[in-house]
Amino acid sequence: MDVRSWIAFVVASVTAFVLRVTKRAGTSLPGYLATRISPNLLFYVLAKLDRCVIVTGTNGKTTTNALLKSLVAQDEAWISNAMGANLLQGILSALLPELTWRGQLRVKRAILEVDEATLPRLTQRFQPDMIIVTNVMRDQLDRYGEVDATLGYLYESTRDETVLLVLNADDPLAASLGKGRLNTFYFGLSDWPEDDLLRQEVRDGAFCLQCGGELLYTRTVFGQMGHYHCPICLAQRPFPQFSMRVRERQEEVEIHEEIRLQSPIAYRVTSPLLGIYNAYNLLAACSAARLLGVNPARFEAGLAQFTAPIGRMQTFPGNPPRILALIKNPTGATMVLRSLEGTLNGDPLCFVINDADADGRDVSWLWDIDMESFVLRSPHVSGWYCAGTRGADMALRLKYAGINPAQIQLLENAADTLKVNAEEGGSVYILCTYTALHPLANRLEAMHT
Numbered sequence: 022m023d024v025r026s027w028i029a030f031v032v033a034s035v036t037a038f039v040l041r042v043t044k045r046a047g048t049s050l051p052g053y054l055a056t057r058i059s060p061n062l063l064f065y066v067l068a069k070l071d072r073c074v075i076v077t078g079t080n081g082k083t084t085t086n087a088l089l090k091s092l093v094a095q096d097e098a099w100i101s102n103a104m105g106a107n108l109l110q111g112i113l114s115a116l117l118p119e120l121t122w123r124g125q126l127r128v129k130r131a132i133l134e135v136d137e138a139t140l141p142r143l144t145q146r147f148q149p150d151m152i153i154v155t156n157v158m159r160d161q162l163d164r165y166g167e168v169d170a171t172l173g174y175l176y177e178s179t180r181d182e183t184v185l186l187v188l189n190a191d192d193p194l195a196a197s198l199g200k201g202r203l204n205t206f207y208f209g210l211s212d213w214p215e216d217d218l219l220r221q222e223v224r225d226g227a228f229c230l231q232c233g234g235e236l237l238y239t240r241t242v243f244g245q246m247g248h249y250h251c252p253i254c255l256a257q258r259p260f261p262q263f264s265m266r267v268r269e270r271q272e273e274v275e276i277h278e279e280i281r282l283q284s285p286i287a288y289r290v291t292s293p294l295l296g297i298y299n300a301y302n303l304l305a306a307c308s309a310a311r312l313l314g315v316n317p318a319r320f321e322a323g324l325a326q327f328t329a330p331i332g333r334m335q336t337f338p339g340n341p342p343r344i345l346a347l348i349k350n351p352t353g354a355t356m357v358l359r360s361l362e363g364t365l366n367g368d369p370l371c372f373v374i375n376d377a378d379a380d381g382r383d384v385s386w387l388w389d390i391d392m393e394s395f396v397l398r399s400p401h402v403s404g405w406y407c408a409g410t411r412g413a414d415m416a417l418r419l420k421y422a423g424i425n426p427a428q429i430q431l432l433e434n435a436a437d438t439l440k441v442n443a444e445e446g447g448s449v450y451i452l453c454t455y456t457a458l459h460p461l462a463n464r465l466e467a468m469h470t
Contacts, residue, residue, distance in 0.1 A: 022124045026065055029058035033117050049106045052114030063113045066120055067147045071129040074309060077140050077178075078155030078195065079171065080353045081302040082107065083330045084294070085155055086134040088306035091327040092315055093132070100131040105330060107134040109142065137171050140178040151185040152178070153309050155301065157194035158225050158244065159386070160350045168194065168225045187309055189301065190261040191246045193226040193236060199259065208308040209261035211277065213242060213297060214269035222355055222391045231256050242297060243359070244352045263308035267300050274300060276307055276317070288317040293327045295334065296360035298353075332458045334360070337465040341443040345462060348372075348452045349380070351389035357452060358390070362398040367444040369404040372419075373435045373453035373461070374411040380454040384411045392422035406441055408432035409457060439464060 022030070033055035040050065055062050067073065076086045083105040090101045102115035112133055119127045135143060137160075140152075154175060159168050172194055179186055182203045189195040190209035199205035226245035229236055234253035241247035250257035266275040272292050279285040292303050307320060315323075329335055332347035334357070348354035361370075376382050405428055407416040416429045432438060435457045443449050453461060 022065055023059070023061065025059040026062040029055035029062045030117065030120065032058060033114070037114070037117065048102075048104045049108065049111040049114050051117060052106075052110035052112065055113055055117065056110045063109055063116070064146045065124075066113065066116045066126065069120075069126040069129065070131050072131070072313075073147075073149040074132045074151045074153065074313070075140070075143075075149045076132065076134045076153045076155070076305075077137050077175065078153075078189075079137065079158040079160050079350065080356075081155040081298065081305070082134045084299065084333050085153065085302045085305045086132055087330050088293075088303055088324070088327060089153075089309050090132050092306055092310040092320060092323040093313055095319060095323050095326075097130065098128045100128050100133075102134055103330065105134060107136045108139050112143075137174050141174050144178040144181070148181050148184055151187060151309060151312065153187040153305055154179075154189065154195045154198060155305055156189050156192045156246070158192075158350065158352045159389070160381075172197070185312060187305065187312065188259075189246075189305070190259050191242060191248070191301075193230070193245060193249055193258070196259050197230045206263070206280075206308065206312060207259050207261040208263040208265075208301075208304045209258070210242060210246075210267060210300065210304070211261075211264040212266040213300070214267065222352070222394075225352075229254060229256055243356060246301075263304060263311070265300060265304045267297065274303070276304065278311060278317075286317070288320070290317075290320050291324065293324050294329065296356060298356040298360075331462050332453070335462070336448075337462075338469055339465075341448050343439070343449045343451060343465060345458070345465065346450070346452050347455070347458050349454060351386045351391075354386075354452070355391045355395075358392070358395040361450065362395060365399050365450070366401050366447070367403045368401075368447045369406060369441050369443055369449050370402050371406040371408065371432075371438040371441055371449065371451045372412070372415045373438060373451065373457040374407070374409040374415045375435075375454045375456045376411045377456045379456050384414050387411075387414055387418045390418070392418060396423050403444060403447070404441070405429045406432055406438060408435045408438055409454070435461060436464060439468070 033051035037051040076082050102111055157172050179198050186205045188199050188207050190207035222244050224245045229251035232254040234251050236249045237252055238247045238249045248258055262280050264277045273289050274292055275289050277287045332345050335345045337343045346357045376384055405419055412431055416431050419429050420426050438451050441449050
C-alpha cells in the first residue's frame with residue numbers, strides 16, 4: 022500500500038470507529054473520506070479479492086444482492102454492501118472493515134451492488150468474476166438521462182468476455198447486452214399468473230435495438246418484461262438457462278435449469294418476498310448461486326437466513342403496524358403498488374416524496390406511475406397522505422388519478438406519517454424516496470426498542 026492509501030485507510034478506520042461509538046449513520050462516510058485522500062485504495066483492496074460478484078441494474082439491486090449473499094454465505098464469509106451504498110465510496114466502506122493493518126483482507130470474497138453509472142469507473146481498473154444485470158429501465162432523469170444512457174454505461178462495462186454475465190432474458194434492453202457475447206447466461210419467467218387489467222405502464226424497451234421495429238409480445242409481466250420478438254428482423258427473447266414458474270397465491274416457485282452439455286434439472290424454492298418483481302430478484306440470485314457452484318438443495322436453508330433490506334416492504338410492529346417501501350422511479354413504484362392491490366382494506370396509504378440529489382431533482386416520473394390501475398383495483402384505501410418537499414406534486418398526481426381531493430391530506434413533514442392511524446386491525450403503508458427512507462426507518466425502530 023502506498024503512503025496516501027495508508028493514510029486514507031487510517032482516516033477511514035478512525036471515522037468508522039467514531040460512527041460506531043456514537044451510533045451515527047453514514048455508511049459511506051469512511052469510504053468517502055478515504056477516496057478523497059487516495060483514489061487508489063479501493064482498487065488496491067479489490068485486487069486482494071479471490072472472487073467478486075457485481076449486481077447492477079435499475080431496480081432490484083439491493084434485494085438481489087441480499088438474496089444472493091444468503092444463498093452463498095452459509096459455509097464461508099462474503100463481504101457485501103448490504104445497506105445499498107453502491108457508489109465507489111460506499112463499496113470501499115463495505116470492504117475496509119475486512120482490511121488488516123498489514124494490508125491483507127480477512128475475507129476474500131465479495132458480492133457488491135454497484136450503481137449503473139458508477140460501474141464503468143470500476144471496471145476500467147478492475148474486472149470482477151461475474152456481473153448480474155437485473156433490468157434496464159428509466160430512472161432519475163437528471164442523473165442518468167434517458168434509458169439509452171444507462172444501457173451505454175452497462176455496455177461499456179460488460180465487453181470483457183472473461184467476466185461471466187448474467188442477464189434478464191425477459192427485458193429486451195438488459196438481454197441486448199449479451200448479443201454476440203460468450204460467457205453469458207440468461208434468466209426469465211416461463212409462467213406466471215395472468216393479469217386481466219389493461220394497464221398504462223411505461224414500456225422502455227418497446228422497439229427492437231437491431232432494426233428499430235416495434236416489439237410484439239405474446240405475454241407480458243410488467244413494463245417491458247415478457248416474451249417478445251421482432252416481426253421485422255425476427256430477433257427474439259434469448260433462451261433462458263434458468264427459468265421460473267410462479268403460481269398465483271403460492272410462496273413456492275419452481276426453477277428449471279437447462280445448461281448446454283448438462284442434464285436439465287428442476288427444483289422448488291420458497292420465496293421470502295411477495296410480488297412478481299421479487300420473483301425476478303430471487304431467480305437472478307438463484308441463477309448466480311448455481312453458477313457459483315451452490316447446490317440447490319441448500320437454497321431453502323440459505324433463504325431462511327434472509328432479511329429483507331431496509332424499505333423493501335419492511336414491516337415495523339406496533340399499533341398499527343407500518344410497512345415501509347422505497348419508490349424511486351415509475352416502474353419500481355408501479356410494482357410496489359401492484360403488490361398492494363386488493364390487500365388494502367380500510368388501510369391508509371402515505372407517500373413521502375423528496376427531490377434532494379439522491380432522490381433526483383426531476384419528479385416528472387410521478388406521472389409515469391400507473392396510479393390509475395392501482396386506484397381501480399384498490400377502492401378501500403381509508404386515506405391518502407402526502408408529505409416531503411414534493412408532497413404537493415404527489416397530491417396533484419393522486420387527484421388526476423381519480424382520487425377525490427377531499428380525501429387527500431398534505432402533511433407538514435415526513436414524520437407526520439408516523440402519526441397516521443389505521444382502522445382496527447389495519448396497517449399504515451408508507452411509500453417514500455431515498456432521503457426519507459432511513460430517517461423514517463430509524464424513527465420506526467426507535468419507537469419499538
